Amino acid sequence: MSDILNDPVVQFFDRHSVIFTILFTAVLPIVIPVYIFGHSWKWTIIAQIFVHYPWSLNVTWSVNSFAHMFGYHSYDKNIRPADNIFVSFVAAGEGWHNYHHAFPWDYKTAELKSFFFNNTTDWIDMFAKIGWAYDLRQASSEQIKLTAKRRGDGTHPNYVGKSIN
Numbered sequence: 001m002s003d004i005l006n007d008p009v010v011q012f013f014d015r016h017s018v019i020f021t022i023l024f025t026a027v028l029p030i031v032i033p034v035y036i037f038g039h040s041w042k043w044t045i046i047a048q049i050f051v052h053y054p055w056s057l058n059v060t061w062s063v064n065s066f067a068h069m070f071g072y073h074s075y076d077k078n079i080r081p082a083d084n085i086f087v088s089f090v091a092a093g094e095g096w097h098n099y100h101h102a103f104p105w106d107y108k109t110a111e112l113k114s115f116f117f118n119n120t121t122d123w124i125d126m127f128a129k130i131g132w133a134y135d136l137r138q139a140s141s142e143q144i145k146l147t148a149k150r151r152g153d154g155t156h157p158n159y160v161g162k163s164i165n
Contacts, residue, residue: 025053059091067097075102075144077153083110093118102147103139111144112157 004010013020029048033039071082075098087095088110096110108121127133139147148156 029053062087063091063094063097067095071095071098072155073098073153074156075099075147076151078151092120094120102151103144106138107133107136108138111139 026048029052030041030044033044034041067084067087068081071084071087073079074083079098079101081097081101083098084095087097089095094109096112099106099110107124108118110118110121124133124136128136145159148159152159
């Protein structure tokens with residue numbers, strides 16, 4: 001983490017986090033619909049305060065709540081984090097917690113990228129293309145297959161009921 005903490009860009013955003021939080025959670029989500037799309041101030045503010053912001057917070061929190069309690073254990077049936085399709089859908093691909101905890105070094109948040117789009121992986125891939133992210137580690141297909149067969153609960157879509165015992 002020392003390389004990240006010593007990065008001047010990270011330090012800049014860290015020093016100004018309150019300003020950026022207010023800007024990106026309140027000011028821009030209200031100003032953009034009003035000035036660019038012609039929405040009314042009243043309904044834009046109501047939508048942001050009572051719908052968008054609470055929805056965003058609850059979806060974010062559901063990743064560590066629901067995905068640690070409900071779902072499939074395709075990669076490791078002996079740990080609590082689960083792959084939760086509902087969480088993945090509402091959180092843009094972030095609900096694949098069993099995969100994430102079975103392969104914590106993998107930069108992707110899921111193996112099955114095509115199942116639901118995955119914003120986190122897409123952003124990291126974009127930054128890798130422009131050279132801002134590099135040395136990205138990921139689990140090999142063979143490693144995923146062996147882990148799913150050895151430790152999974154048999155719900156993996158490609159290795160259902162196949163065991164290596």
